[in-house]
Amino acid sequence: MKLLQSGRLYGIILVMLALVSLPYWASRYWVLIILLFSLNLALSQMWNLLAGYSGLISLGQQTFIGLGGYALAVFSIYYGLPIWLSIIIGGMVSALFASLISAPIFRMRGVYFAIGTWTVAEALRILFSNWKYVGYGMGLFVKPAYALSFNTIYFTALGAGMASVVLVYFLLRSKLGLGLMAIRDEETASETLGVDIFRCKLTCFLISAGVTGAVSGIFYLNNIFIQPNSAFGIDWTIRLVFITIIGGIGTIEGPIIGSFLYVFLHQLLSGYPSVSLLILGIIAIGVILVAPKGIMGTLQEKLGFEILSPRRR
C-alpha cells in the first residue's frame, strides 16, 4: 500500500513536470490542447463543486463566464488597467454578483434553482446585447491581450487548472467539506447537528462564481473576442455538465478525465462541431443509463481506485 502511495506521488509529480515543460518540447498544437484542457478542468471542477458536492444543479455558470470575460475586456480596454488585475477584478465582480443574486436564488430549490440560474444568465445575455457601453451584440475586442505571449497564457491556464483541483481538494477536507458531506448524506439530520446548510451552500456558490469569473478571463485572453451570445450562452454549462457527468460527478478526478475526453473528442471532430456535440449528448445519456456515477465513480465503486481522496483516513 505504501509503495503504491509513493508510486502515485511520483506519478503525479512526473505528469506535472511534463505539463509545465510542455511548451519547450511539444508542438504548439499540443500546448493549445493542454491549455483548453486546463481551462475546461478549472471550470468543470467549479460546477462539480456545486452539483456534485453541494447539491446545487446550476445551469447558469455562463453568468460568471460572461461577467468575468466582460470585466476583463472593460477594465483592460476602457480603463487601461493591467491584464492580471482585470482578471482578478473579473473574479471579484462575479463573486459580488453571485452574492447579490444569492438571496432570491437560494429561495429556489432543486429544479427551480436550475432554471432560475439559467434565467439570470439569459437576462444578462439580452441586457448585454442591448447595452451600448459593451458594444451591443457585436461585442468587444480584448486588444491588450495581444501583448501577452502564447506561453504566458498557457502557464496561467495550466496554473488555474491545477489550482482548481488543489482548491477543491482542500475545501473538501476542511470543515466546510465535512459539512457538505453531512448535508449530502442526510440534510435534516445534519441541520439538527448544527451544520449551517445555507452558509455551506452559499460559500460554495460564491467560490464557484469567483473562480469561474477569473478563469473565464484567462479563456478570453486566448479567445481575444467576447460577444454576449457566446459568453452568456448555455453552451458553457452544457459542456461543464457533460465533462462532469462523463468523468464522474462528485469525484475530484471526474472533471480531469471528463475534460480530457471532451478536448480529445472536440479536436477529433473539430471539422464537424454539431457532430461532436451530438456524440457527447449520446455518450452522456449512455453514461447516466449504464453507469450513473460516471467513469471515475464507477472505478471507485468497483475497484476502490482513487487518486485524490477527500476522505480522512
Place this chain on the structure above:
Amino acid sequence: MLSLLNELKGPITNGLLLGGLYGIIGIGMSMIFGIVRLVNLAHGDLVILASYLSLVTMTLFSVDPIFTLVIVIPAMCIIGFAVQYYLLNPVLGKGMNPPLLVAFGLSIIFQNLLLLIFTPDARTLFTSISVKTISLWGFLNIPLVYLVDFAGSVITIALLHQLFRRTYLGKAIKAASDDEGAAQLMGINTKTIYAFAMAIATGTAGVAGVAVGITFTFYPQTGPEYLIIAFGVVILGGLGSLFGTFLGGLILGLAQLLGAHFLGPGFQLLSGYLILLIVLTFRPTGLFTKV
C-alpha cells in the same frame, strides 16, 4: 387615462393573444411536471422539432402548414412515448439529477441533429395567414396569425380537459400522478401510463411547434428560448392545472409586450424573464401552486 388606454390597447391585445401561444407551449411541460414530476429540459427542442417536421411535411405534400398537424401530432406522440419509455423511465426514482440530465442530453441531441440536417438557417412555415391583419371595427389591428394561435391553444386545452375527465387513459394518468403506489395496486402500469402522458405532452408540443412556425422564424437553436417560456408559463400558472397554465401564458405574454412597449423592442424577452425571476423570488414554487 383614456389616452393611455388607447395607447396600450395594442400591446395588451397582442400580449394576451401571444400569451395564448405561450400557453400551448407551456402546457406539455406543465403536464409532465405535474404527472411524472420531471422537468423536461428538452421541451423547447421538441417544439422546434415539431416545427421542422411540419416544414418537411409541408414541402413534401405542398399543403398549408395547418394541415401538417395531421402528421406532426402523431409523429410527436410516438417520439414522446419512445423517449419516456426507453430513456426516462429507467432513471425515474433514482433521485432528482439523473432524469434532469437525461432530458438535458436529449435537448442537445435534438438541437444538433436538427443543425446537422437543416443547417443553422432561419426558417418559417409560410402561409397566407402569416401576413394578414384583421381590423376590429377600425379600433384595433390584430395579426390574424396571433388569433389562429390563440384559437388553437384554447381548442387544445379544452380537448385535454375532456381527455382527463372522460377517458380511461386520462383518469389513469391522474391516478398515477396522485398516488403512484395506490395506482399500481389498482392494476395500473404506471410506467406505461407515464409514457402515454409524455406522448400526449409531446403531441401538444407538436401543436405548439406548428403555431411557433407560422408565427415566428425558427432555427435549430431556438429550442432553449421556448423552454424558458414554457418554464415561465408553468411557474406563473402553477403545476398541473390546465387553466392555470393558460393563465400563466397570458401573464407572460402581457408582461413581454408591455415591457417592449415601454422599454423598446429589444427588451421584450428581458421583461418576461424579469417577471419570472420576481415571481420565483417571492413565490419560489410558482404563483398558483396549491400548498
